[in-house]
Amino acid sequence: MKFQYETRRLGLTVLKPSAHSARQVLEFYNRNRSIFERYEAARPADFYTETYQKALLEFEYNQTIHNKSIRFWIYLRREPARIIGTICFYDIVRPIFNRCETGYKFDARYWHRGYAREAMDFGISMIFDEAKFHRIEAYVMKENTASIRLLENLDFQYEGTCRQYARIRGRWEDHLLYSRIR
Secondary structure, X not given: OOOEEEOOOEEEXXXXXOHHHXXXXXXXXXXXXXHHOOOOOOOOXXXXXXXXXXXXXXXXXXXXXXXXXXXXXXXXXXXXXXXXXXXXXXXXXXXXXXXXXXXXEEOHHHOOOOHHHHHHHHHHHHHHHHOOOXXXXXXXXXXXXXXXXXXXXXXXXXXXXXXXXXXXXXEEEXXXXXXXXX
């Protein structure tokens, strides 16, 4: 796997840990904080700092080097200085299962333009064709209808409900399990 790819409209990059990258990621999270926090676990107190984001980028970079996960930060090819989203393939289990989980988030200003679909189409192809995975799983809260629609458009199949799967906003929330098989 490479650390940088391009699609027709997008760039996908594994960011190297730096102050500049940490600032870009922090700006992305700050622009979308109220949206993202509806679907995610509580953040550490210092999450919205450059220091934390730089440390997280360093951790994620090392995870990628060791084939534990891969997070791509997404930008428009014509506007490479602004992060518009991220896709991640993580919780990799090899060799018996050859599976991983996926997640994604996109800046609300770039919704309904096909960018998430384009990035995920590419990421899924890379995971299946280059990395030779057999299965990708996605967990989504039932009220996140936009994410469910994206998964279904990407040919993920609903497998069932994982009861009290994750603690979100202080409550154990059910998640729907979707998967796609190579």
